[in-house]
Amino acid sequence: MREQQLFQSRVIACAIAVLLLTGALVGRLVQLQVVDTRHFAELSEGNRIRTAPLSPTRGLIFDRNGLLVAENVPTWQLVAVPEEIDDLDGVLNELQQLDLLAGADREELMRLVRSRHGFERVTLGNLSESQAARFAVRRHRFPGIDIQEGLVRYYPFGNAVAHAVGYVGSISTDDLETIDRGEYAATSQIGKTGIERRYESILHGAVGYRQQEVNAQGRVLLDPVAAEAGDSQRGLLMRWPTPGKHLILSFDMRLQLAGARAMQTLRGAAVAIDPRNGDLLALVSTPAFDPNRFAAGLSRDDFVALSTDPDNPLFNRALAGRYPPGSTIKPMLGLAALHHESVIPHEDHYCGGHFSLPGSTHRYRDWRPEGHGPMNLHSAIVESCDVYFYQLAVELGIDNLGMSLKAFGFGSETGLDISGEVAGLVPSREWKRQRFSNPSDQVWFPGETVIAGIGQGYTQVTPLQLAHAAAALAARGKRFRPRLLVATEDAVGGGYEQIEPVELAAVPVDDESHWQIVQDAMIGVTNEPRGSGRTAMLGTPYTVAGKTGTAQVFSVGQDEEYDEETVDERLRDHGLYLAFAPAEAPEIAVAVVVENGGGGARSAAPVARAILDAWFETENDGAGYD
Amino acid sequence: MALATTDDWGPNQQRPIRSLLSGDLRLNVDPVLLLTILAISGMGFVVLYSAVGESGSLLLRQAVRCAAGLCAFLVMAQIPPRYLRVWSPWLFCGVFGLLLLVMIDGEVGKGAQRWLSLGIVSFQPSELMKLAVPLMVAWFMHDRPLPPTLSQLSVLLMIVLVPAMLIARQPDLGTALLVVAAGGLTILLTGISKRMIGGVTLAGLICAPIAWQFMLDYQRARVLTFLNPESDPLGAGYNIIQSKIAIGSGGVFGKGWLNGTQAHLEFLPERSTDFIFAVMAEEFGLMGVLLLLAGYLVLVGRGLYIAIDAQDTFTRLLAGSLSLTFFVYVFVNAGMVSGLLPIVGVPLPLVSAGGTSMVTLMAGFGMLAAISGHRKLLAQ
CATH class of the missing domain: 3.90.1310.10 (Penicillin-binding protein 2a (Domain 2))
Structure with missing residues (x-):
């Protein structure tokens, strides 16, 4: 049979190859064991070297x-x-x-x-x-x-x-x-x-x-x-x-320690950034843990204890904590409204303590039940008027609102050079369509736009993103990728390699004067008599531009009152604060989130103050702490 | 239990599997294969005892593995080749599925994703691929005229290269190369023309730089160290240098059992596994390793004889490729230890400690025995 012959010839060829290769192997062994054996025997004899x-x-x-x-x-x-x-x-x-x-x-x-x-x-x-x-x-x-x-x-x-x-x-x-x-x-x-x-x-x-x-x-x-x-x-x-x-x-131990001390008994995070280059000046997340225990060798039990602690000390809140931004995004939204010409800056809107969508009786409440009275963009940021921003969000529309938040870096990782960052969430119609499977949940409701105007609802940000946005506000739209590593140095010889900051896409504005309007309002927050963030920044020798925020952890019913005393501690509002200073030539931008701390002015702003003071090296005389 | 030879079956011509089922416990074994395997394993035990520093417990573990291998041999030897042929595509698909599973959810062993845990035992699906690939190639050609056409050849190459690439990504370059060798040799035996051989080789050469791109750093380092071991006498070249000293200093008659200084003073790396050939060469000299190589040649020769004598395309291809692949293991290991080839993690068949390979190797020999026994039955 032809096939069998073909196969046989192949097998014979392979058998010859097997013999040749074996021959090569034997030749090699003969070379090592017979020809050069004396050489190797000497090496082996003298082989006392390990x-x-x-x-x-x-x-x-x-x-x-x-x-x-x-x-x-x-x-x-x-x-x-x-x-x-x-x-x-x-x-x-x-x-x-x-x-x-x-x-x-x-x-x-x-x-x-x-x-x-x-x-x-x-x-x-x-x-x-x-x-x-x-x-x-x-x-x-x-x-x-x-x-x-x-x-x-x-x-x-x-x-x-x-x-x-x-x-x-x-x-x-x-x-x-x-x-x-x-x-x-x-x-x-x-x-x-x-x-x-x-x-x-x-x-x-x-x-x-x-x-x-x-x-x-x-x-x-x-x-x-x-x-x-x-x-x-x-x-x-x-x-x-x-x-x-x-x-x-990039971080400064003085700021790091000041932040850690100020947050010692609190849960939350504080991040400080140099708006001129993206350098992280402080990155605090509390409660923390002692890294020396890991370096010395942590027992399994100790590790389990750490990882099951209800306060979650191993969790890096600064990078991975997702919080509603609350009113801290009002300056960004104000800028967006100016950009999209949704507001006329000096036009007054009356705030009567609540807001309703046309054709609806549902009342969206202001944090001040009696209302703020006539409000323009400046005073609405200074006093953190909710009604003004409900209106503004509706005028702006959810799509523009989301886009402008993304321009500040929300909704995506900032690109800090350590891992563990989360993207947070900037909601949009598209996102809602994909997120929910039930068709009735996929629709974007106008009411969801309203509450997005004060940073409630689906929006989630990390403290790092907040600090990054604060830095962008300080630098008038210029953004740098946040970073910790600024240089490497050879242990011997002293070779030094500086790492260049990376600039990101700037926040787009039509008119540079918009920045002035927003920054002035943020200066007002800490310096004007009715400013919501005034007490914590009393007596600073530097000018602070800030914004307070309070994020609801659970929603209060339409006819209920939020009473801090009666609410479970874990359900209390988160306090937020962002700031930059000196306002005229910013060197530092800070964002602080205090979990369940109540209002941002009271819980988060003092932490920001401690960090700012450490940067400007002023002794804290206790002003602003009551 | 008497180990009956195939000649004992006599005129009743019962298929072995039926004889097992009917309670007639006559085993089909190929005595040449079995005795040679036992002889080589025996030599292996002697060398291993020295290599592991005369530790009884490690030797016991090896004995358990040998017993498992023997079981695999005896079971496979009773399965008529035509059953094997019918199962081949299913086996291939099953192992391929396991391979994918390992990629997704593999237990991590020795720095690579290649182990699959099945309760108490965990095993490497890539190891099974060494058998599944030649089986699949042989199955694909069993009802087609030889030699394969160009389009058939491309299907065969896919059967070989796709699993091999998955294994290489694990990353387990050694096993991937052996799978390629097993499949490639089967294809070679189908009688493809010299032009096709040339074409495939040329394509391989062209692909080599691309493969280099996909290699991990340690894999590249191995190749580079092979090309010039003396360049890094403190790092990766150390293994090759020490192993050459062990072999060379053994001379013609060796230093004697338990007297190898290279092995016992721990200059020799991996001496119970990949480098056990060097221990043997040091303690038993050229004579010892020639005896071992002769044993291996008997196995390969017997396998090729079974292949030529086989009755159909499937068994012919399978027997031929199993024998040749076995030789490849021997040559790659001995070649690497003596500095002819780069260091690829391939154990010395039937001798090195450990290795899931013991079971697949013995299962392969079991198939050879089955093919040889089946042919005898037909001939009667």
């Missing part, structure tokens, strides 16, 4: 003034050499009985030790001085387990920088998936969140190697690292590790 990796020192992190916010401190580490351990389970049990593993996750440790191999040493955890001593006297009982000196990350400011800098932790099996194992052969910690994670590749550096001379039992005889200067190193090769680069961050 290669061990050297860990690079992690780069340090500084604030904008050169203050150290993340450093490395010496510690004792318990390490395992997987190759030398027979009964891993038993060894871990014994270590646990000696209380050397704290509450570490056993299963994860087992997986970790098993997933590493060869010469890689696995760090089981950090030891205190007394733990190290306890192990040292029992070391002979633990082949394959050793203690070594190491460096562990330390954050001198603890909680205050937790959400800005992030933290490092032990390398997990998940991390091993994404890293070059050779590069991390001697490294025990890796950035888990925030800056530590985002710039891991810069901070980590490059691994080094050293050759050690060992005897026939494998004991180290000569180590070039330990060798005294002048000692013979007998040609041992060595490649020093390249330390990671230092990071210089």
Whole structure:
């Protein structure tokens, strides 16, 4: 049969190939084992040289003034050499009985030790001085387990920088998936969140190697690292590790601390931005946690306790907290109305304490039940008149309203250089159509436009977005991508690399004078007698332009009264405040959100004041706090 | 349990599977295959005992894996090839589905998404692909005249390359290459013309730079280190240098069992798995490894003989590709350890510790035994 012949010829050809390749292999073996065997025997005889990796020192992190916010401190580490351990389970049990593993996750440790191999040493955890001593006297009982000196990350400011800098932790099996194992052969910690994670590749550096001379039992005889200067190193090769680069961050520890202190007992977030370049001057989210606990090795129980805490300290509210913006968006909407010619700035509208859509009896209430009287754009922002903005939103229409908020960066991530940011939400007809499946829910109701005018309803923003928008208001529409990293510096040699700010699309306006109208109104908020944000900013030697906001957490019925005393604490209004200063040449823009803090003027504005004072370095004499 | 040879079946001509069902427990095994496999595994145990530092518990674990492999062999050997042929497309689709599943929801093992957890056991679907791809290729050609036309060839290439690309993305370059080898060899055996071989090779060469783009950093580093191991004696080149020293210093007769200094002083990396060939070469010398290679050649030769003797296109292609793929494993591992080939994570068949590959390998030999037994039955 022709097919069979064809197949047979192929098999024979393959068989010949098999023989040829085997021949090549045998030839290679003969070359190694017969021709060059003496050479290799000598190498093997003299093979008392073992290669061990050297860990690079992690780069340090500084604030904008050169203050150290993340450093490395010496510690004792318990390490395992997987190759030398027979009964891993038993060894871990014994270590646990000696209380050397704290509450570490056993299963994860087992997986970790098993997933590493060869010469890689696995760090089981950090030891205190007394733990190290306890192990040292029992070391002979633990082949394959050793203690070594190491460096562990330390954050001198603890909680205050937790959400800005992030933290490092032990390398997990998940991390091993994404890293070059050779590069991390001697490294025990890796950035888990925030800056530590985002710039891991810069901070980590490059691994080094050293050759050690060992005897026939494998004991180290000569180590070039330990060798005294002048000692013979007998040609041992060595490649020093390249330390990671230092990071210089944009934030100012004074502001960071002032914000953290002012928010100590509060839940919420405060973000300060330099409107001239997008530098983040402060990024506070409270409650926070101590990143040093992660760096030192957090037990499983402690981690569970942290992650199930009802106040959610691990949650970065500044980046991922979604809040209704409340009245803080009134300046932006005022600008939009001017741009779309929906309002005439100096024309008065009468505020009688409530607003109704034409042909409807539903009353949208003003926060001041008796009303504000005649209001123009300026006074409506100053006094935060709701009725004026209900009207304005209706005139503007939801589409223009949404577009103008997006121009300020709402509804999308700002692009800050740490992960975890959320986009928030700027509602539109289109969004509602897609969001809801029930056709009756897909319709956009006119009433939803009304409440969007005072930042209620579907609209959700993050504190970072608010600060970003405040900076855009301060810079008259100029926008920069918010950033934390401003420069990197080589650990040796002092090479310095500045990172240029990135400018984003500006907020469009037809007439530059519109900015003046809105900024003047914001100055009025803190400086005019009827300004809603006046008390907290009394006596500042710098001019503050601000805007208060109060966001409802739940809606009060048509005929009910909102009474703070009777409402559950978690359902109380969120307080918001945004500001920039000095108003005439802005250097700093701030946004503060205090969860369930009540009105923004009372809860959030003092936090903003503390941060502004820290920036302008004035002593707070207590004015504005009652 | 007596291991009956196929010749013992006598005139009743019962199919093995029916004989199993009727309680007549006569097993179909190919004695040449089975004895050679047992001999090689035996050598493997001896070397492994030295490589793992004389640890009994690790050896026991390997014994359990061997037993599992033996079960796979015996079960597969009882299944008539025509059943296998009918199942082939389903098996291929099933494994392909598992592969997709792993991509979406794989358990993470050794830095890559390739494990699927099934309660107590977890396994790598990519490992099954090594069998499923040649089965599928053989099935596709079983009722078509050989050699395949150009359009048939392109279908065959898809069958091979699509799963291979999925596996390469896991990322598991070693297994992906072996799947390509298994499928490619089956295609080669279909008797495609020299022009087609040339064309496919040329296309492969053109694609190489594109593949380079898709490689991960550590995969590129391996290739670069292979080209010049001495360039990085402290880093990645270390493994190759140490393994060459181990082999070379073994000489003709070796340093003796348990006396390999390279292995016992821990200069040799991965000595119980990928680099176990070097341990053998160090302790048993050229003589030892020649004996091992001879054993492998017996297996490959027996497999090719079964292929030539097989009665239809499906069994012919399957037997041929299983034998040749097995040789590829041996050659790639020995070649990598002795510095002929780059370091690809391929264990030495039947000898290296661990590896889900033990089961698939033995299942493959089981298929070979089934093909050989089936032919005998027909011949009578």
